[in-house]
Amino acid sequence: LDDTSARSASVYQIITDRFARPSSVSSTCNASDRKYCGGTYASITEKLDYIAGMGFDTIWISPIVENIGGTTGLGEAYHGYWTLDPDGFNSNFGTADELKALSSALHAKGMHLMIDVVINHVAATSGSTFQPDSAYGPFSQSSDYHPFCWIQDYNNQTNVEDCWLGDDQVALPDLNTESSTVSDYWNNWVKTLVSNYTLDAVRIDTVKHVPKTFWPNFVNSAGVFTQGEVLNGDPVYVGPYQNDAKVNPFNYPAYYPLVRGFNQTSGDLSELVTMTQTIKSDFNDPTLLGSFLNNHDNPRFESTVTDTSLIKNAHAYPFVTDGIPYGYYGSEAGFTGGADPDNREPLWTSNYDTSSDMYKFFASLNAARKAAGNASDSFYSSQMNVTSPSSSSILIAKQPLISILSNSGSSASDATVNVQASASGWSANTQVIDAISCETLTTDGSGNLAVTVKTGLPRVLIANSQKGQVCSGS
Ligand code: ABC
Ligand code: CA
Numbered sequence: 001l002d003d004t005s006a007r008s009a010s011v012y013q014i015i016t017d018r019f020a021r022p023s024s025v026s027s028t029c030n031a032s033d034r035k036y037c038g039g040t041y042a043s044i045t046e047k048l049d050y051i052a053g054m055g056f057d058t059i060w061i062s063p064i065v066e067n068i069g070g071t072t073g074l075g076e077a078y079h080g081y082w083t084l085d086p087d088g089f090n091s092n093f094g095t096a097d098e099l100k101a102l103s104s105a106l107h108a109k110g111m112h113l114m115i116d117v118v119i120n121h122v123a124a125t126s127g128s129t130f131q132p133d134s135a136y137g138p139f140s141q142s143s144d145y146h147p148f149c150w151i152q153d154y155n156n157q158t159n160v161e162d163c164w165l166g167d168d169q170v171a172l173p174d175l176n177t178e179s180s181t182v183s184d185y186w187n188n189w190v191k192t193l194v195s196n197y198t199l200d201a202v203r204i205d206t207v208k209h210v211p212k213t214f215w216p217n218f219v220n221s222a223g224v225f226t227q228g229e230v231l232n233g234d235p236v237y238v239g240p241y242q243n244d245a246k247v248n249p250f251n252y253p254a255y256y257p258l259v260r261g262f263n264q265t266s267g268d269l270s271e272l273v274t275m276t277q278t279i280k281s282d283f284n285d286p287t288l289l290g291s292f293l294n295n296h297d298n299p300r301f302e303s304t305v306t307d308t309s310l311i312k313n314a315h316a317y318p319f320v321t322d323g324i325p326y327g328y329y330g331s332e333a334g335f336t337g338g339a340d341p342d343n344r345e346p347l348w349t350s351n352y353d354t355s356s357d358m359y360k361f362f363a364s365l366n367a368a369r370k371a372a373g374n375a376s377d378s379f380y381s382s383q384m385n386v387t388s389p390s391s392s393s394i395l396i397a398k399q400p401l402i403s404i405l406s407n408s409g410s411s412a413s414d415a416t417v418n419v420q421a422s423a424s425g426w427s428a429n430t431q432v433i434d435a436i437s438c439e440t441l442t443t444d445g446s447g448n449l450a451v452t453v454k455t456g457l458p459r460v461l462i463a464n465s466q467k468g469q470v471c472s473g474s
Contacts, residue, residue, distance in 0.1 A: 034075020055366025073169030082123030085137035421447030
């Protein structure tokens with residue numbers, strides 16, 4: 001994917017070990033045990049229709065390289081982030097040929113593959129006494145690492161870049177990414193990775209722990225779209241990773257106000273509205289940020305919120321705003337796991353139910369986004385306008401998609417939100433469909449539309465003439 005094609009992608013995030021496994025495996029999988037549960041590439045391949053059925057066209061899978069084996073004080077390396085040898089392959093998820101078969105199967109369906117890569121560190125069960133050896137493949141020399149020290153001050157960027165993540169149970173020895181031995185290795189490695197598995201995109205771990213100057217060459221060597229994790233809520237801090245380092249960050253700055261705005265009926269939505277404006281000034285291109293509600297590092301939204309209307313509004317946000325939407329596996333199944341490791345439940349317990357309300361909800365959101373992109377060449381690349389018609393609602397105008405999200409909750413009484421023709425672009429007496437309820441509304445003689453928000457549900461609106469596959473199943 002290049003930037004233009006990446007903007008129209010919709011990504012489904014998978015923890016490879018937890019998404020699907022062969023039916024011959026029957027052991028119990030408790031996320032809290034932090035153990036391998038048997039998920040494989042071959043089993044993902046069999047479930048692509050399940051993913052495509054929700055309208056996602058890209059999957060992000062866990063890191064694929066050889067990890068430290070055995071068990072640690074923090075369990076096994078089932079998530080794939082504990083690199084031993086980046087030239088080795090983690091055989092727990094299947095073979096390299098099975099991964100290539102997954103890549104081919106995706107491409108045959110017009111879908112795309114994104115793989116997670118860890119550049120900042122490797123892993124070890126020793127901290128201050130760590131000594132690399134040949135097991136670490138290309139990184140077997142002490143000079144390949146920054147000297148031992150734990151990261152202790154996240155406000156000190158030198159400390160964040162040069163010291164080590166992890167703890168006494170699992171240390172993450174920090175690679176000397178300023179050394180040309182290390183950076184040359186990684187640049188070649190990512191180029192080979194993309195070519196071997198015909199990757200369409202790369203997700204980059206721990207971006208803020210590597211100096212910004214490292215990234216432009218790396219991104220260039222990858223040659224495909226990159227989305228990077230800069231885990232910080234401050235847009236002033238995160239912006240330069242897009243503007244200067246050339247990695248497109250996940251939208252953590254929007255994530256925190258999104259959660260706070262929708263996790264209770266008294267949530268403050270103005271914080272989110274203001275953030276969307278700040279993001280426009282701090283990032284060169286907000287339409288390339290990765291938008292998400294859930295992921296593998298944070299408690300699922302549903303771990304603290306049970307109101308189905310609040311849950312739907314919060315989940316709708318990434319799909320109706322600027323940026324590339326990411327759905328986290330299990331959201332469609334109503335999973336409620338809290339902090340890591342509880343948010344990494346096995347999906348097979350859901351029986352991959354395609355008739356659930358949330359499964360259909362994600363399908364509706366993706367259909368609306370796709371219809372808008374098909375109807376307008378500038379939908380993905382032009383920036384939205386977010387306003388707040390009332391203290392419990394926001395109006396997101398991203399023509400031709402107009403959405404009203406509310407945090408009034410499922411027991412709220414009906415409330416009316418006026419959508420002005422100047423915001424929507426709709427002309428007089430235009431029929432408009434709500435992708436969520438499939439209700440049809442009609443603008444007045446001036447093109448304005450009074451929309452009734454019912455039981456606090458989101459409204460995701462597009463002109464009938466542009467609806468494409470929206471509500472085609474009902
Ligand atoms: C394991 C256990 C956990 C246990 C942990 C100590 O050890 O499973 O239960 O709590 C992988 C595995 C994890 C594993 C870790 C460590 O390795 O997935 O299960 O945790 O062994 C990335 C990945 C993540 C991955 C790694 C390591 C890195 O997405 O899945 O973890 O390869 C920092 C990093 C970030 C990293 C994250 C886990 O740690 O920056 O890249 N994620 C502050 C700091 C952040 C920090 C964050 C969490 O705390 O600024 O840098 O992330 O510790 C906002 C502020 C933020 C603030 C947040 C909390 O609040 O703006 O700055 O973040 O308002
Ligand atoms: Ca580092």
